[in-house]
Amino acid sequence: EIVMTQSPATLSVSPGERATLSCRASQSVSSNLAWYQQKPGQAPRLLIYGASTRATGIPARFSGSGSGTEFTLTISSLQSEDFAVYYCQQYNNWPKFGPGTKVAIK
Amino acid sequence: EVQLVESGGALVQPGRSLRLSCAASGFTFDDYAMHWVRQAPGKGLEWVSGISWNSGIIDYADSVRGRFTISRDNGKNSLYLQMNSLRTEDTALYYCVKTLTTVVPPQRSPLDYWGQGTLVTVSS
Numbered sequence: 001e002i003v004m005t006q007s008p009a010t011l012s013v014s015p016g017e018r019a020t021l022s023c024r025a026s027q028s029v030s031s032n033l034a035w036y037q038q039k040p041g042q043a044p045r046l047l048i049y050g051a052s053t054r055a056t057g058i059p060a061r062f063s064g065s066g067s068g069t070e071f072t073l074t075i076s077s078l079q080s081e082d083f084a085v086y087y088c089q090q091y092n093n094w095p096k097f098g099p100g101t102k103v104a105i106k
Numbered sequence: 107e108v109q110l111v112e113s114g115g116a117l118v119q120p121g122r123s124l125r126l127s128c129a130a131s132g133f134t135f136d137d138y139a140m141h142w143v144r145q146a147p148g149k150g151l152e153w154v155s156g157i158s159w160n161s162g163i164i165d166y167a168d169s170v171r172g173r174f175t176i177s178r179d180n181g182k183n184s185l186y187l188q189m190n191s192l193r194t195e196d197t198a199l200y201y202c203v204k205t206l207t208t209v210v211p212p213q214r215s216p217l218d219y220w221g222q223g224t225l226v227t228v229s230s
Contacts, residue, residue, distance in 0.1 A: 034216040036151075043201060043220035044151065055206075055218065087151055094165050094213040095141065095153040 002026055002090055004098035012106040013078050021101045023071040023088035032092040035064055035073045038100075039084045047086075048073065078103070108132040108219045110202045115224030122192055126224055128185040128202030136180035139163075139205045139212030142187050144198035145223070154200070155187065156212040163211055170196075192228045199223040 003026040013019045023033065031051040036044040046055040048064035051071055061076040075082055083105055088098040114126040126142070142154040155166045155176040164176055175188040185202055201223045205215035 032214065036217075038151075043222055044217075045220075046206070046216060046218045049206060049216035049218075089151075089216070091214055091216055094156060094167075095143070095217070097151040097153065100150045 002029065002093060002096050004088060004090055004096050006086075006088055006098035006101050008101060009099070010102045010104055012104050014106045015080060016077050017106075019075040019078055019082075019103055021073040021075075021086055021103070023066075023073070023098050025069045025071075025090055028068045029090040029092035031067045032090055033064075033066070033071050034089045034091060035062075036087045036089065037082075037084045038087065044087065075103070108204065110204060110219060110221035112200060112202045112221045112224035115200065115226045117227045117229065118192055119230050120193055120228055122228075123188070123190045124192060124226060126187040126189065126200055126202075126226070128221060130183045130185065130202075130204070133204070135183040136160075137208045139215060140178060140185045141203045141205070141212065141217060142176060142185075143201045143203050143217070143220075144196075144226075145201070146195075146198045149198075152198070157185070158212045159208070163213075165213065189226070192226075194228050196226060197228050199225050 005024045007022045033051045035048040038044040052064045085100045109131045111129045141156040157176045173191045177186045202221040203217045204219040206218040207215045
């Protein structure tokens with residue numbers, strides 16, 4: 001069974017700053033890794049798939065990297081609407097989500 | 107526009123059953139695998155079950171295997187989740203979710219559209 005972990009649990013960032021979120025898989029998932037954003041009271045939204053491909057309509061300030069077991073989501077310059085919880089999910093096999101990283105206003 | 111509308115959530119007692127439905131529109135339903143994902147209050151996302159476009163591939167999370175049954179009716183553009191022997195730990199918002207790609211098995215695609223969810227509360 002693949003276990004997904006994310007760090008940090010909470011990231012406090014000022015608007016305009018760069019945010020770097022990490023995701024780790026307990027075994028290789030190749031590039032079958034997605035990132036989702038969830039705001040309070042809303043359903044998750046697909047941001048990144050294939051570890052680095054932005055989903056339709058996702059701004060260029062969001063970027064993903066990594067392969068195998070180590071992945072990173074970078075938000076280059078945080079906007080007010082980016083404060084949310086971010087989940088990684090592997091789809092190398094049946095879906096498993098990480099516990100999430102909350103990006104909070106510093 | 108893709109729309110996924112869940113229904114059927116309710117307050118039920120432990121041990122009882124419930125059937126969730128998801129009405130899909132805005133895309134060719136029978137081209138895509140579908141999933142149910144749940145989120146307990148204040149918690150993270152947990153995959154529950156997935157089904158291929160033709161119901162030929164189905165799987166469940168260990169936490170629900172043997173109690174929940176996923177199904178679909180492509181003629182009605184609908185996805186279902188039959189939930190039996192409900193437990194307090196099944197309390198969650200249940201999302202109906204569409205896969206992004208059509209040509210891979212359901213377990214090998216990211217999830218691109220999510221409904222707004224239907225709330226299941228299991229309590230005596």
